[in-house]
Amino acid sequence: MEFTAKRVGVAVVAAGAAAVAIGATVMAAAADPVAPEVVSATPADAGHENEGKYTAGDYVLNVHELDDDGQGTSTAIGPRTTSYSKTVHGTGSWTPTVVKFSAGRDGDGPIVFSYPVPAPGRTVDCVASGTEAAPQVRCETKPAR
Structure with missing residues (x-):
């Protein structure tokens, strides 16, 4: 297989994108974000209002x-x-x-x-x-x- 500048460039870009994706996943897991509150108009089950x-x-x-x-x-x-x-x-x-x-x-x-x-x-x-x-x-x- 012949290594050309174009193939090397594509490989570097692909490796960089993979590293960024893995890093973002690790950072998101480590941050343990809290999902935004979703409000519903449906009331709580009867008898369990504050639970x-x-x-x-x-x-x-x-x-x-x-x-x-x-x-x-x-x-x-x-x-x-x-x-x-x-x-x-x-x-x-x-x-x-x-x-x-x-x-x-x-x-x-x-x-x-x-x-x-x-x-x-x-x-x-x-x-x-x-x-x-x-x-x-x-x-x-x-x-x-």
Whole structure:
């Protein structure tokens, strides 16, 4: 194979693009961004007005309600199960600011989605889908009834 300036240039550009893509992926994972709040007009489920609602997909969903220091509670929810959290707005001396999700039986697995805790008088409704290897979580902020 003959190396020409054009082939070398194309190879360098392709390698540079791959390096940028890998670097962006690593930086995005390290930054652990919080998804923007999505507001719904549908009210919270009756009887659960001030609670977070989390529905797992076909795998164990780990829900981490955390404050700014990363302290908080974690709950594992079984496959195809819905759980309500009375601590989504805190316990009096502790107030969470973000809900983070991981998938699988290892509760300390990588965070796959983060969502801000809504203001008092509003609640969060999150539904997991996809697979354990490629989990997806969608959350909405809903008004209390």
